[in-house]
């Protein structure tokens with residue numbers, strides 16, 4: 001039996017990734033005239049005020065019309081521009097899903113979807129404004145790369161990468177404040193997991209807001225004698241299969257943690273790989289297939305056990321099951 | 325579960341009787357008092373929650389007050405009565421205005437409004453029909469109410485019912501194409517049991533509608549889709565009632581209600597930042613003073 005979970009959870013400066021997003025997008029636009037932004041009456045919520053001031057002609061605000069927005073982006077892409085399509089993640093992905101599939105992915109054009117305030121960042125605005133299905137929906141579309149940056153450094157890196165990628169990309173741009181998790185000097189590499197904590201008892205695979213919580217969970221677990229490996233799986237598609245294979249074969253179980261439904265997102269993606277190539281016990285943490293009750297983001301994350309303690313408890317369960 | 329509030333129900337029934345029977349000036353005064361009471365409650369509700377969409381709440385409140393005080397055939401004691409009129413607030417971000425109007429009609433106690441957007445409250449930031457009696461469909465993403473309203477109108481016909489359907493839309497919301505698909509379907513089917521009300525406050529989230537994606541000529545658009553259109557001052561209760569009472573012409577009806585976002589609070593009126601800004605304690609106090617001097 002392992003010991004109880006003890007230990008403090010780190011506190012420090014936290015960041016709204018839309019700030020890094022806006023700065024980087026302006027920097028890219030200065031250096032590359034092909035960069036344009038497309039939005040849906042979302043200049044404020046996408047933090048595009050600076051872009052609008054500096055590049056008024058290169059901001060195409062189509063109004064409250066997400067399907068049109070994505071179609072317009074496809075047209076811009078075919079006309080020699082690289083559109084960064086910026087809107088609240090639930091409406092950008094949910095409303096314009098078929099445009100994303102047919103106009104961007106199937107047509108294979110170079111456009112970058114920037115889903116703002118994903119997960120449950122809109123808190124008490126409720127399930128219509130939560131974007132917890134986006135990873136499942138977009139992961140199912142062929143040819144689309146899906147990236148969930150965990151902090152400002154990854155947000156910037158993912159934007160830079162997306163400009164050079166020449167295919168359709170979905171980026172989740174977080175609003176709920178997160179600490180920096182990327183070690184100094186480490187770059188965002190698409191399709192590559194970032195190992196943030198070494199360990200060989202269990203592996204925690206997390207993305208976005210859950211990454212810092214996974215790191216805290218590892219600290220809690222070490223107090224109980226469990227050494228957890230933490231992988232920041234910022235690229236949800238394509239997955240870093242080598243890192244997952246190593247985790248599944250060198251550690252004794254995998255916990256996934258994401259601010260999304262457990263049906264079809266990161267956890268499901270990891271499970272699809274693991275079950276076929278290196279079966280190992282797993283626990284999938286996320287929103288368990290329900291519409292959230294009323295509450296702010298922190299309340300809801302707590303409500304669904306998407307906390308350091310929740311992750312650690314799940315990991316401890318896997319470790320205990322193995323020792324029993 | 326939210327239960328009927330007897331006191332509010334009695335007050336609402338008295339208002340309905342008065343609006344039906346009194347002379348126009350008395351009627352107008354009663355509606356003005358009811359709407360201003362709702363305005364103060366909206367301000368308090370948003371102030372307590374620390375969140376909300378005050379500008380659109382204040383622009384739509386006169387429309388809601390008129391519909392509930394004089395037009396809609398609903399019964400708070402039997403919220404699920406099959407032949408009730410169906411009301412849909414398509415601009416669901418103005419939930420606080422709807423909740424306040426429902427509470428002031430007796431559907432549930434106004435005290436519940438203090439839980440607006442609080443953890444586990446039935447009063448979510450956007451209306452949820454499974455939690456709030458009187459809510460017909462869950463709105464929040466713009467452009468959903470009118471298609472649902474068209475379906476409700478077709479259902480009324482199929483059921484051989486005299487029930488009617490009212491949908492309140494934001495003007496910025498009309499940029500969503502789904503509205504025009506629904507408008508075309510309603511025109512095609514001559515759905516004369518359907519009324520769309522446009523809260524034409526000329527502002528959307530980030531700017532003016534006409535500077536973002538032009539809507540005008542708006543009345544002409546609706547007409548060309550086969551709708552009967554009237555334009556009124558959306559803060560003039562008697563004018564609104566007259567528009568709602570206009571005889572139908574065998575076609576769906578659109579009432580373009582010209583409104584002012586933030587109406588009733590001088591420093592909020594026609595200012596885009598009050599789309600979802602939350603008043604400070606001092607601002608709330610000043611607003612309440614203007615509304616109930």
Ligand SMILES: Cc1ncc(C[n+]2csc(CCOP(=O)(O)OP(=O)(O)O)c2C)c(N)n1
Pocket residue numbers: 040041064066088091095377379380381383415417464465466467493494495496497498523525527528529585599
């Ligand atoms: C599909 C969709 N896109 C974007 C939003 C974000 N949003 C909420 S309110 C709003 C502006 C609405 O403007 P309008 O319809 O004119 O309402 P009002 O001015 O009366 O508040 C926007 C863009 C949304 N709720 N749904």
